[in-house]
Amino acid sequence: MTTAYAEVIGDPISHSKSPLIHRFWIDALGLDADYRAHHVTPDGLVAYFEERRADPAWRGCNITLPHKEAALDLVEDRGGVRATIGAINLAMRAEDGVLIGTNTDAGGFYAPIADLPLAGAPVAVVGAGGAARAILFALSRIGVGEVTILNRNVLKAAALLSAFGLKGKALPLSAPLPPAALLVNTSSLGMTGQPALELDLSPLPEDAVVYEIVYAPLETSLLKAARARELDTVDGLDMLIGQGALAFELLFGAEPPRDRDEELRELLTS
Template identity: 50%
Template sequence: MNAFAEVIGDPIAQSKSPIMHGFWLEQAGIDGSYGRSHLTTDALPDFFAARRSDPHWRGCNVTLPHKQAVMPLLDRIDPTAQAIGAVNTIVSRDGVLIGHNTDAPGFLEPLRPQLAERHLLRTARILGTGGAARAIAHALWEEGFTLIIAGRDLAKAQALADAFGPQDVHVCTLDTFARPLDFDWGEAGDRLDLVVNATSLGMTGKPPLPIDFSNLPPGAIVYDAIYAPLVTPLLAEAQARGHPTIDGLSMLIGQGRIAFEHFFGAVPPSDPDSEAELRARLTA
């Protein structure tokens, strides 16, 4: 039997990870496979007990609602995942289960050109307080950003902010960004501004994210973690207003790339042709 990995969650049918990892296995010429397993929280202990003893199992990605529930079942947890408080990738090393969080570095991957530059000020407005927001906030804090965390529940926003230092972290309610802001931003200057949607608003079947663009500094990068639809109402309006944008597939591919290397010991191709083909498959 060949090496295999998988994604677990509840529900799981919507996951695009098998398409992505299957493409990379094909491109790398690796004789392996990647599937999906639908698991309830109650089924997790028995699942890991069975997988531990399988020498061909390389690990799994973890999606909702298990990113925290899996943590007590693991042998070791990477410091980044521990700090974020969530695991989205589990690697098996001779039956030892190690938890990682690849959401944080995966989120940063499309921002690497901007992060390589020097700035007098870096500010990120993070809309949302869930697991994705925690990973994103941690990643940006490590890159020297001042954080503004907005949540529908102010207490949840404050709880997320409390994970960082008392300085350079601010909280507000999500509807703050829906109200017009009478403020002269001036020129963009030597700063990097980022606005991130880490909520489910704008996803297919959900209402759009209510946001008034007067709250966005000129030149701010608008990054939506949602990838269904690929161009959310937020990104469509941002593009129409001349803001640079990053879609949710970028984060999905970024975190998956790191997980694939953990599972199969190979770096997925990242050349423009391979990237274009992968995106075509993921959006077909």
């Protein structure tokens, strides 16, 4: 019997920690399965899905930058993701063999801040890409207050506010931060090989939370600046593990052992 497998695709992809996470859970549960990283460029995205559709051992793939929006056109959207989040981070083979797309980023993002009193609170978001769409979707469901998006393309950011029915404003990256209760970096700035995200955090109140979705490196310049101000922080592994757990169950039909999260974090940071 052929070993079932899933993958994570992106461009670049060598930094991805998803194979370590999913293999940790596969080994812990004793599954006959594998999980790999596969480099897919934008020009190769269509061919990738055509090849994998023909492989019955392939369960699906997690999707990272820059494919989260483009991949929507290559799968069935049975859950109405296009009309809500507008981007997917998971494609999987359904029981009838059809490839369907979904998004576990929103759930993975929300889990670490579920206990925060964010209803009606002001929020600042950096970036307006596929990850931002999932995060803004989650924020709209929480019922946050005014949302300020800082992005290179201000018109794109403004369109996202409108799409998710959020009140707020879109500003260039150089604009000063508002006094937000939550600051989220959804962009690739700060990632290994990318420019650092340099923000003046002084406008944030003392009880603000800074949430970084970049995990390579784990200690970004944004997190260093937040900790220098003694602000509470959420690092990129929290969202990565959270969305990965939701994806793992969909891909392999088994619940990952979340009681071993500390052990997993130690593996990821060693």
